[in-house]
Amino acid sequence: YNDAEGDLQSVVALVDSDKRRATQFFEFAKAELPPLARIDDIRSEPYDEEIQPLWQSATLGTFVQINKAVPILQEMREDLREVKTNTNLIPEIAENTRLIPEIAENTRPIPEIAEKQDVIIDEIRGLHREMTFDAGWRARIESDIQAIKAKIGIR
The missing domain is CATH 1.20.5 (Single alpha-helices involved in coiled-coils or other helix-helix interfaces)
Structure with missing residues (x-):
């Protein structure tokens, strides 16, 4: 979550892991910064409360x-x-x-x-579905025709 300390903004990340994986997380965070972000300091301390999934x-x-x-x-x-x-x-x-x-x-x-805008929009969607179906159907028919031609030796 985002937080503020005085005039500085900070990000608080609660990481439930062992020390090795926490270190990997911090290294990843440093390497994958958003373009305008910067890291001035990373602090790690124990946190005994429950961490939200x-x-x-x-x-x-x-x-x-x-x-x-x-x-x-x-x-x-x-x-x-x-x-x-x-x-x-x-x-x-x-x-x-x-x-x-x-x-x-x-x-x-x-x-x-x-x-009638809702009716018109529904009609357009229906036409789009029909056109999509027709294009797919045509492609399958053309593919089947090519397969049949190949089997009987017609080019």
């Missing part, structure tokens, strides 16, 4: 990140709802401001597209 630490870190992301995602969802709602105004604004007639005509389908 890595999977628990990773799970806790995941929950911390999710907690940070949830408010952002909720705000994004609200922004998307607002955008979806406001797209209905685009054709009206284009017509009322006497913009180029083509703009008004081209923006008319936007509200309908916004309402």
Whole structure:
């Protein structure tokens, strides 16, 4: 975990190992530093309390990140709802401001597209799956044809 000592930042690593493996860990840490990191000092001391297993630490870190992301995602969802709602105004604004007639005509389908975006995305995914399947199927057919040709001596 990250820690601070006065104006200095530090990383605390609890390593449950014998002295030889701890030394290997420290050597590895020195050799594999991130580009902007530096090591001024390494201290080792006994630690008698229980060390949290890595999977628990990773799970806790995941929950911390999710907690940070949830408010952002909720705000994004609200922004998307607002955008979806406001797209209905685009054709009206284009017509009322006497913009180029083509703009008004081209923006008319936007509200309908916004309402149907989930259906459209599902259709695109379906087409992608079909295309992927067709490409794989075609490749297998071509491979089978080549094998048959080779067996009967046709090039």
